[in-house]
Structures are given as C-alpha cells and as structure tokens.
C-alpha cells in the first residue's frame with residue numbers, strides 16, 4: 400500500500416477480534432451523462448485498469464462488455480501475480496503493458512493522481528486521460544457509471560439497472576456484499592478460528608437463502624438480468640475454483656446447490672460472461688499472490704469445473720436483458 404505516497408509492503412490489518420476489514424476506497428468522482436462537472440461523459444476519454452482475477456474489477460469488465468462499451472472505454476489488464484510491489488503490468492499471458500501511461504506498477508498511477516495518497520492500490524480503477532488522474536476506484540460505483548452515465552456510447556441497447564427495479568437491485572447488491580462478496584474474504588483472511596467460523600456461517604446461510612430465491616425466478620431480481628446478478632456471478636464463478644479450498648469455504652461447493660449451480664452455468668453461457676472470465680488468472684492470482692494464506696505459492700491443478708455443462712434455467716422463462724431507457728421491448 401501507499402502511505403503518504405511511499406510504497407510499503409503491509410498486508411491488511413485485522414480488527415481486534417481478528418476479523419478481516421476491507422479498507423474504504425478513496426476516489427469517488429462521478430462521470431456524468433449530463434455533461435456537468437469535472438468528468439463529463441465522453442467517448443475515448445476514460446480508461447479502465449482491471450485484473451481478470453479480481454471479482455470487483457470483473458464487475459466493471461463485465462459491464463463494459465454487456466453494454467458494448469469497448470470502443471468508448473479503453474482497458475488495461477494487470478499481471479495476475481501481485482507481488483512485493485503490488486499490481487504490475489505485462490509479463491504474463493493475457494495481461495498488458497501499460498501502453499497508456501508507461502507505468503511499471505499500478506502504484507505509480509495512484510501517486511500520479513495524488514502524490515500524498517495513503518491507502519491500498521486496488522483494481523478496478525477508472526483513469527481520466529484528459530486530466531491524467533483517477534476518477535473512481537470503487538467497483539459498485541464504476542459498474543453503475545458504465546451502465547447509466549456512458550449509455551450514449553454503448554453499442555448494446557440494454558440496461559442492468561432498469562427503472563422499475565432500482566430499489567430491488569440496490570437492496571440485493573447490498574444484501575450480497577457482506578455475507579457473500581466480502582464474506583469469502585472474511586473467511587479466507589480471518590486471523591482466528593472464531594472469525595473464520597462466523598464468516599463461513601454467514602456465507603453459507605446467505606447462499607442457502609439465494610438458492611431458495613433462484614428456485615422460483617431466473618435472476619436475482621426477477622425476470623431480467625441486473626447489476627445484482629453481475630455482483631453475484633463474479634463471486635460464484637470463483638467459488639469452486641478458489642474460495643472452496645484457498646479460503647476454506649468448504650462446507651459445500653456451488654455445484655452442490657442445484658439452483659446456484661444452474662444459475663452460474665446460465666450466466667457463464669450468456670454472451671459477455673465467458674469472454675471476461677479467465678480461470679488461469681483467477682487461480683494464479685489467489686494462490687500465488689496471497690502467500691500469507693498459501694506460503695508455498697503452489698497452484699493446484701484442479702478442480703475441473705465444467706462451466707459449459709447444460710443448465711436448466713429455461714424452465715423459469717427466457718434469457719432476458721432489459722432494454723435501455725427509450726427503447727421499446729419487442
């Protein structure tokens with residue numbers, strides 16, 4: 400992390416009960432569709448820095464893909480191996496050199512945005528090429544911005560935040576966050592038995608709840624795919640591959656929950672999801688980078704997870720994305 404602009408190799412500090420606490424992100428500016436403010440929506444002005452390995456960054460990658468924003472918003476993928484200097488560029492298949500800014504490490508860009516920055520150097524991060532600074536580094540906000548603020552440049556006329564479901568989408572994203580999205584990290588980074596067991600109990604109680612919900616509807620908020628599904632997907636797709644063993648979330652696999660498993664297959668097989676899912680980067684990142692959890696850095700050969708297996712979700716209605724505002728559904 401950076402402390403007053405200086406690089407330190409500190410790991411996350413737990414709270415007094417040994418629980419993992421995710422630090423707050425620092426950059427929360429907003430790209431605006433209205434054109435007002437410091438960061439008006441424009442094509443080819445903003446650039447995403449992401450890791451294929453990271454579930455938070457993958458939310459933004461997926462949103463960019465589902466909306467068809469590839470031409471309007473550039474992309475740089477970091478090396479999945481996060482070592483002593485944090486995230487870096489190049490040197491690994493399907494990762495990029497930083498052609499935009501010529502940085503070797505992501506921390507250089509955080510320092511460029513604020514030479515006294517104190518905090519973790521995380522992905523996803525949205526960079527403004529015009530001002531040469533960071534706009535925002537919080538996935539939930541970035542996902543929303545790509546969906547609603549950059550709509551004018553989207554090649555696919557869909558929204559994942561439909562007007563009539565907004566409250567429900569927000570409530571579902573919120574409900575998933577602590578026990579599920581962050582819950583796997585709370586289990587994996589717990590510093591004692593009690594903190595680990597608490598996180599695991601909350602996680603599996605939440606998974607059992609969503610298993611029941613997904614028995615009666617195709618998507619988390621009903622008939623259409625929303626941002627809430629994106630948030631669930633990026634955790635589910637990592638679960639059997641990594642969280643089950645590396646983070647000890649091993650009371651059950653996603654494959655053991657019929658609805659969650661079929662739902663995961665359904666999403667993976669929806670255009671946009673498989674293209675932004677990179678199993679190799681996911682496994683290498685967690686097992687190699689988190690050497691407090693896996694000191695040998697050995698990357699397991701398995702498990703085999705067949706994400707192309709046939710699913711049963713058509714029984715609940717057709718695959719559906721909501722039309723962007725102003726577009727009528729046929």
Ligand SMILES: N[C@@H](CCC(=O)N[C@@H](CS)C(=O)NCC(=O)O)C(=O)O
Pocket residue numbers: 400424452453454455456485519520521522523536537538539
């Ligand atoms: N709250 C942030 C969390 C982002 C985050 O923690 N990303 C991880 C990768 S999965 C990261 O970059 N970690 C680097 C570090 O903490 O040093 C978000 O949702 O965007």
